[in-house]
Amino acid sequence: MxxxxxxxxxxxxxxxxxxxxxxxxxxxxxxxxxxxxxxxxxxxxxxxxxxxxxxxxxxxxxxxxxxxxxxxxxxxxxxxxxxxxxxxxxxxxxxxxxxxxxxxxxxxxxxxxxxxxxxxxxxxxxxxxxxxxxxxxxxxxxxxxxxxxxxxxxxxxxxxxxxxxxxxxxxxxxxxxxxxxxxxxxxxxxxxxxxxxxxxxxxxxxxxxxxxxxxxxxxxxxxxxxxxxxxxxxxxxxxxxxxxxxxxRAEAAQEAVRLRELTERIRTRVPQLVPDVEVVGDAAQRLPGIVTFSCLYVDGEALLHELDRAGFSVSSGSSCTSSTLTPSHVLKAMGVLSEGNVRVSLPPGTAEADVERFLEVLPGVVSGVREKLGAPAPTTAVRAEELVVDSLGKRCPIPVIELAKVFADVPVGGTVRVLSDDEAARLDIPAWCEMRGQQYVGEEPAERGTAYVVRRLT
Amino acid sequence: MxxxxxxxxxxxxxxxxxxxxxxxxxxxxxxxxxxxxxxxxxxxxxxxxxxxxxxxxxxxxxxxxxxxxxxxxxxxxxxxxxxxxxxxxxxxxxxxxxxxxxxxxxxxxxxxxxxxxxxxxxxxxxxxxxxxxxxxxxxxxxxxxxxxxxxxxxxxxxxxxxxxxxxxxxxxxxxxxxxxxxxxxxxxxxxxxxxxxxxxxxxxxxxxxxxxxxxxxxxxxxxxxxxxxxxxxxxxxxxxxxxxxxxxRAEAAQEAVRLRELTERIRTRVPQLVPDVEVVGDAAQRLPGIVTFSCLYVDGEALLHELDRAGFSVSSGSSCTSSTLTPSHVLKAMGVLSEGNVRVSLPPGTAEADVERFLEVLPGVVSGVREKLGAPAPTTAVRAEELVVDSLGKRCPIPVIELAKVFADVPVGGTVRVLSDDEAARLDIPAWCEMRGQQYVGEEPAERGTAYVVRRLT
Structure with missing residues (x-):
């Protein structure tokens, strides 16, 4: 544990x-x-x-x-x-x-x-x-x-x-x-x-x-x-x-160096080990013991639950966790991805072996959660060069998953309209665009919820 | 202790x-x-x-x-x-x-x-x-x-x-x-x-x-x-x-009986052992462990100090204690004597022997404090059938001590005017009258402070 x-x-x-x-x-x-x-x-x-x-x-x-x-x-x-x-x-x-x-x-x-x-x-x-x-x-x-x-x-x-x-x-x-x-x-x-x-x-x-x-x-x-x-x-x-x-304080100088090395290891290796991850927060001007990252197409609560089962107690600023249904105000203010968010904050004395074990376990846990969520086939309807994804009534991270699934179906220059009434989509769809190098056109009011428009650039 | x-x-x-x-x-x-x-x-x-x-x-x-x-x-x-x-x-x-x-x-x-x-x-x-x-x-x-x-x-x-x-x-x-x-x-x-x-x-x-x-x-x-x-x-x-x-709570019923007996003992015996004491608070409708009394002509802080030296930790609502220079608002609202006030509040498990030792020690402690305070001769000036006691600038319990010292010098029917700028006198002089069966006539503004007028009845 x-x-x-x-x-x-x-x-x-x-x-x-x-x-x-x-x-x-x-x-x-x-x-x-x-x-x-x-x-x-x-x-x-x-x-x-x-x-x-x-x-x-x-x-x-x-x-x-x-x-x-x-x-x-x-x-x-x-x-x-x-x-x-x-x-x-x-x-x-x-x-x-x-x-x-x-x-x-x-x-x-x-x-x-x-x-x-x-x-x-x-x-x-x-x-x-x-x-x-x-x-x-x-x-x-x-x-x-x-x-x-x-x-x-x-x-x-x-x-x-x-x-x-x-x-x-x-x-x-x-x-x-x-x-x-x-x-x-x-x-x-x-x-x-x-x-x-x-x-x-x-x-x-x-x-x-x-x-x-x-x-x-x-x-x-x-x-x-x-x-x-x-x-x-x-x-x-x-x-x-x-x-x-x-x-x-007596142990702080020494322990800061040690924890900083451990969190640096997480910062560097998580994006290598897990596809579609964004590490957030300043890489240099930061506390020794905290590292935070967000995983595309992942439900934060499911991720915490699986990590807990694997023996890791971490926190999350995702919208899809526990009592709160809106993403953390910090991630929102930073404009970064909030879905599948994990904060690792190491107490002084954390063993290197525990961090290594976390890095071993994480990829399997994330892909497991992604698999479970990947199933539902999106409802799509062709409209010229535009696809419409109806994600109404679905919670983070489903709207982004459905967007990603149909994205290859529009030609370069075409657009996808994601209909969503989940507040997290407002943050996570632009973040997905930034991570993927696609263009976030903007949002429009829809009959129900909001339409988030994305243009395929590559 | x-x-x-x-x-x-x-x-x-x-x-x-x-x-x-x-x-x-x-x-x-x-x-x-x-x-x-x-x-x-x-x-x-x-x-x-x-x-x-x-x-x-x-x-x-x-x-x-x-x-x-x-x-x-x-x-x-x-x-x-x-x-x-x-x-x-x-x-x-x-x-x-x-x-x-x-x-x-x-x-x-x-x-x-x-x-x-x-x-x-x-x-x-x-x-x-x-x-x-x-x-x-x-x-x-x-x-x-x-x-x-x-x-x-x-x-x-x-x-x-x-x-x-x-x-x-x-x-x-x-x-x-x-x-x-x-x-x-x-x-x-x-x-x-x-x-x-x-x-x-x-x-x-x-x-x-x-x-x-x-x-x-x-x-x-x-x-x-x-x-x-x-x-x-x-x-x-x-x-x-x-x-x-x-x-x-599991011990409450039994312990309440025991402590009530001990505080009852203090209520009864303190007035027998120490002259000029007023036990305050309801004799029947009361908490098991608390008993409070006030001693005429006694400085509360000196009393606490001497009791502490004798191994007893008690509290006081006197005006002459620690940080506060006004008597406890509780004693004031009750209209009882505040000088030389002692609150004994026994924790569950208090040994009978400790209460007995308190009763042994208290009379000597009170008389010791009274002796030390008794010294200063009041300044008096005869004005027909009225004596004036100038206690300006003196703190509780000195004004009451000076009043008591000259009281025998006025004939029955005569009055004593105590000049005082100590707030406690407003409470303690009427309380002294009640304890002594003398008449408290009232207070009048004086050139400095207040004049408290007492008529000798007996």
Whole structure:
């Protein structure tokens, strides 16, 4: 069994486990009390705050412990926006932020604020100039992840921070995916992170608010954590979170080299081993442990299921997985193929042999899923030099499979119209064209669903 | 060392510790994922939700796990008020709720809502008729604790719930202090609790929202916990919380009898052993483990410090303790003495011998603190049949000590005017009059501070 979904949650680091056990007996009391149990809890909390500050590269009194990374982002965005309400109510986020940030932005809009979503290139990265262009006199806050959680692409945080600093706008960095690897460089103003992403326990997030940043905590008044994170502190978990952060940092430089080599191997070999695969995300500016690819003509959920049966736990941004019926907003913003999407995120310590076994197993799993899906014969009707494929009522990846099946039947210069009411087709048909070197003409409203028109060039 | 502050936080129950350890290896993954580690985490979470529902007496899909009791109350009040915004924006709370509730009410007012704070009697209890009188056509929500956290008084929750039900208004019950002892009776609509109050780990709160109660979760959208508690679930802590709730419930009936006998012993003997003590809170309708008393002429912080040196960890609602310079809002609402206040809250398993030792130690500790404070001679000036005591700039309990020292110097029928700028005097001087059978005439604005006028009757 190989767990390759560290970007969702990393298994508990042995140091976290040890620290948690040790502090269960010392850290359960109320740190606001003056008696010995309270003083002991307070000392543990203070020491953890100092150590967290050192790992982040900030002052201890700038660190607030929250119950999760999501809550750190919610509180950070709400507090920093409210703190600068006089300046204005404009918020900048990238289009590929974590859903916690995007949902905060939606709430901000619903409350009368405005939001600019900065676009990314096909590798998933923003440019500092795009942030510069988005800045306005009424911009209260800008947000940018240090690296993307779905494709691993690192963002130019230091450069964007500089652009924001020059405009006097605070930058909040979501460092959830990168803090275990090292501190975030640059003149950022706020930072959020989540312990269970680096091998700490669940239940601990970090919110750092630099001195001098205007901040107005939202929600009911509460005295704990400088008034920025209400509720009784979870000290044993906080101690374990910080202890494991120090432990993973001590191993980070060496482990980063090793994991980068393993993910590079996947990046290079998957397209050799499996036909019709697109590896997505920046090849160089990326996290060490994440590699993401999409397989044409593959149902993401079936793929995950087969990989799970083969002993591999991975994640997917496909539209055809689990609860969601729309493709991942990250893949959508990048404009890359979403069908048959697989994110491999290796936890530190992943054995080379496990990655090799994954590369052995993958081709058979993908071709198995493709075979199962390949069956249904498309309904086609000739109309001059145009074929119409009726894929109405069929889900990703069927529309693309049906398109591919009839494509050889039109002459070069002819077109295929794919009728589909599946949202994923809007992303995946243009992506197929790009992969195949064919022309995506565009979409037209149809009697039912949408017609996606493709012209054969070769 | 005896820890007598279970009402703040109970030490971790052995069952909680065991369950936490066991589920650290099984419950760290994302329960929303389809692979084996995710399915395992989901199973643990589902089982914990079932068990919590059984202990509360509700359906599993009515239970939401939050990161703390405070967050459960914040989310419950905000969500239930917003869910009934069309009905109106009137909120009812008792004057002795936990600060999380009162601060939520303040926020509600700041946002344009209205709040009625229901008064309590001298024992700290509300009456159902007071809630009935507070209900209005625009009442969105009423809140009431199951029992008070500072004095242990049980509230008539079932009766208040009935009054609210008849008016079609949902009642939110803060069951933080009582859930370990048993389910909350009556037709309540929402319920909140906190695991570390019953011996569970920090980091887990419960919010129960009955089916049919209108609820509009506030804050950014999030998919976890029915959209009512954002952020990654802390499954090991949730499992430990629920396991320990079942464990303490199994021992509750027997332990309640034992602790009630021990607190009854403190209630009876402290006034016999220590002169000038007022035991506060209802003598009969109360939690098994809490007893609270106030000692005249005693500085709360000095008392806690001396008790800590003697090996007892207790809490205080005095104005003269730690961070706060105003007396506890609970003691204030009850109109009882706040100076030298001590809350003893026994954790399950407290040894009888420890309580006996407390009763042995207490008289010496109180008289020691009184001796140290007794020194300063009050400045007095005769004005006909009135003495003026200038206590300006002096903190609780000095104004009351100075009043008592000169009181014998005025004839029966004469008055003493105490000049004080300490907020606690407003509460403690009338309380002293009641304890001593003297007449509290009232307060008048003075050139500096306030003059509190007392007439000698005996």
């Amino acid at each position: 190989s767990y390759f979904d560290a970007a969702s949650a990393a298994p508990l680091h042995p140091v976290a486990r040890q620290a948690l056990l040790a502090s269960l007996d010392e850290g359960w009391a109320d740190p606001a009390r003056l008696y010995r149990e309270g003083r002991r809890a307070r000392m543990l909390l203070d020491a953890a705050r100092e150590a967290a500050a050192e790992a982040v590269g900030c002052r201890a009194d700038e660190v607030v412990f929250t119950p999760s990374g999501t809550r750190a982002l919610h509180a950070g965005i709400a507090g920093a926006s409210a703190g600068r309400r006089r300046v204005g109510r404009h918020l900048i986020v990238s289009a590929v932020e974590h859903s916690s940030v995007l949902h905060s932005a939606e709430l901000h809009e619903a409350a009368g604020g405005t939001v600019t979503r900065v676009a990314v290139n096909r590798a998933g990265a923003v440019t500092p100039s795009a942030y510069a262009a988005a800045l306005r006199p009424d911009t209260a806050l800008a947000c940018l992840q240090s690296a993307n959680h779905e494709v691993g692409t690192a963002q130019p945080v230091a450069e964007v921070a500089e652009v924001c600093r020059a405009a006097g706008v605070p930058l909040l960095v979501d460092a959830a995916q990168s803090l275990g690897w090292g501190p975030v460089a640059g003149a950022w103003s706020l930072l959020a992170a989540s312990a269970h992403k680096w091998g700490g326990p669940s239940g601990v997030g970090l919110l750092v608010v630099r001195k001098g940043v205007r901040f107005a905590a939202q929600g009911p008044v509460d005295e704990r954590e400088s008034g920025r994170a209400p509720g009784f502190e979870n000290i044993p978990a906080i101690v374990a979170a910080v202890a494991s952060l120090r432990a993973v | 005896s820890y007598f502050d279970a009402a703040s936080a109970a030490p971790l129950h052995p069952v909680a510790r065991q369950a936490l350890l066991a589920s650290l290896d099984e419950g760290w993954a994302d329960p929303a994922r389809l692979y084996r580690e995710g399915r395992r985490a989901r199973m643990l979470l589902d089982a914990a939700r079932e068990a919590a529902a059984e202990a509360v007496g509700c359906r599993a899909d009515e239970v939401v796990f939050t990161p703390s009791g405070t967050r459960a109350l914040h989310a419950g009040i905000a969500g239930a008020s917003a869910g009934r915004r069309r009905v109106g924006r009137h909120l009812i709370v008792s004057a002795v709720e936990h600060s999380s509730v009162l601060h939520s009410a303040e926020l509600h007012e700041a946002a344009g809502g209205t709040v009625t704070r229901v008064a309590v009697n001298r024992a700290g209890a509300v009456t159902p008729s007071a809630y009935a009188a507070a209900l209005r056509p625009d009442t969105a929500l009423a809140c009431l604790q199951s029992a008070n956290h500072e004095v242990g008084t049980a509230q008539p929750v079932a009766e208040v719930a009935e009054v609210c039900r008849a008016a079609g208004v949902p009642l939110l019950v803060d069951a933080a202090q009582s859930l370990g002892w048993g389910p909350v009776a009556g037709a309540w609509s929402l319920l909140a609790a906190s695991a570390h109050k019953w011996g569970g780990p920090s980091g887990v709160g419960l919010l129960v929202v009955r089916k049919g109660v209108r609820f509009a979760a506030q804050g950014p959208v999030d998919e976890r916990e029915s959209g009512r508690a954002p952020g990654f679930e802390n499954i090991p802590a949730i499992v430990a919380a629920v396991a320990s709730l079942r464990a303490v």
